Amino acid sequence: MLGLKAPPKGLVGVDITSATVKLIELKGRGLQRRVESYAVRPLREGAVVERRIRNMDDVVDAIGLAVEQARPRSRHAAVAIPSNAAITKTLTLPSSLSDEEIEARIRLESDKHIPFPFNEVAFDFQRLGTNARYPDQQDVLLVACRQQEVAQLTDAVLRAGLEPTAVDIEAFALERVCGELCRQFEQEANENECVALVDLGANMNAFHVLQHGRTLYSRDTVFGGRKLTDQIRQRYGLSLEEAGLAKKRGGLPEDYTDQVLIPFVDAVIQQVGRSLQLYYSAGRNPTVKHLILAGGSCVIPGLREKLAASSGMQVGIANPFQHMTINSRVNVAALTSDAPALLTACGLAMRSLP
Structure with a gap:
């Protein structure tokens, strides 16, 4: 069986993506929530492909290092099945x-x-x-x-020293965290408006439209921040690791912004525009008034500003922890930097909150 029923209190959300393992532990009641612990650990290239584990040992090692770094008080873990691997139906x-x-x-x-x-x-x-x-x-x-989808994920966290307590679906985890994201905006959208979530990961660009915490539309595109890393690597003769560090820390040649960064940002904006067109082409859909950028690549310089200018919408960077308190042992600056990529892990951890 999957785990849709309420799990025990004190749940650790574990999100396994193609580039990283993310772990977060929350506690609290209602809107009074606190981040107890968290960690993000990189994965070797090819360990996870299209959200499927290909090298179990690498994934187990990464989860183990995340547990060692975060030192969560709970050992109960929740993991997520990719939405495209699950069947959902209302009977x-x-x-x-x-x-x-x-x-x-x-x-x-x-x-x-x-x-x-x-x-x-x-x-x-x-x-x-x-x-x-x-x-x-x-x-x-x-x-x-x-x-086999469930067994693979539960085996990974079990071997890393956690107890697999709940297996969720990625889309449900995102819906669960949507309320926290909408609180970032000063004014609430009315009942005829909705929010678009653009999740720009390493290899995938996921576009979701949500209203009242429910997903109305989703579209995945094979396009992510890894493309920018590859362009840096090829243009400047760097290794994959060097290119990834250069993308984050800067120090690239003067032509980087015009020749590499701006074309990538423009490509992302085109992808978002295309997803919006397809959403509206179905007809009778509520109006999207706000865009929320998420994923590890959403903080690319200039992306938020250019997307706001081209769409005419309010565009924000996802931070589900903005209204939460933070345990003193958590590095707040690091958590804020990683927040846009922690949505699924956060949604999983929220399962156990009353």
Whole structure:
């Protein structure tokens, strides 16, 4: 089974991406939340490809180093399945059914809902409440994926010394943290407006439109900050590691801004514009009034300002910890710098908060 039910208090969110392992621990109640510990550790090239683990030993080592650095008080961990690896579907079932009966119905009718053999499936469900049209029916959220997706992630955190307590879906983790992101804006969007989240990672550019904490639209593009790193490496004859450090610390030749940086920023803006066009082309969609930039590559110089100018929208850099208190043993400057890349880990850790 997947883990949609509420886990124990004190949960460590572990996000495994193609470039890094991110770990964060939160505590609190309601809007009073505190960052207890966190760490970000790099992964070797090729250890994770398109969010799938290819070298388990490298991933286990990176998680272990993150645990050693963060020293979380809890050992309960939550991990996330890539959204494109999971099936989500809302079922309408009689309100009288118990949990055991719902599970039995899903197993019996699995061929209607799940497009792969049921003996390979991990699944879970959650009651959403009474159906809007039929008071004697209830809506039930079904989530399913292949067992190997779950086994790979849980094995990695278990070998690193953590207890895999919850397995979530990336999209749900992002929805959970959306409320914290929207608090960054001084005025709340009205019911006919929504927020677009642009997550610029190492290899993927994910575009999500959210309203009232729910995802309305998502689009992934194979385009990320790694492209800029590769351009620096090729143009200036650097190794991959040297190019990555130069991108962060500067010190590149004078032609870098005009010849490399600006064309990359323009390409990102084109990607965002295309995603917005596709979102609106479906018709009857709420208006996007705010853009939030996330991911490790979103702080590239000039990106936020040029995107705001080209879109005419308010553009912010994601920081889900802006209104949280920080444990004194956490490096606040480092956390602020890493915050745009910690959304999924934060959303996972928030699962255990009341």
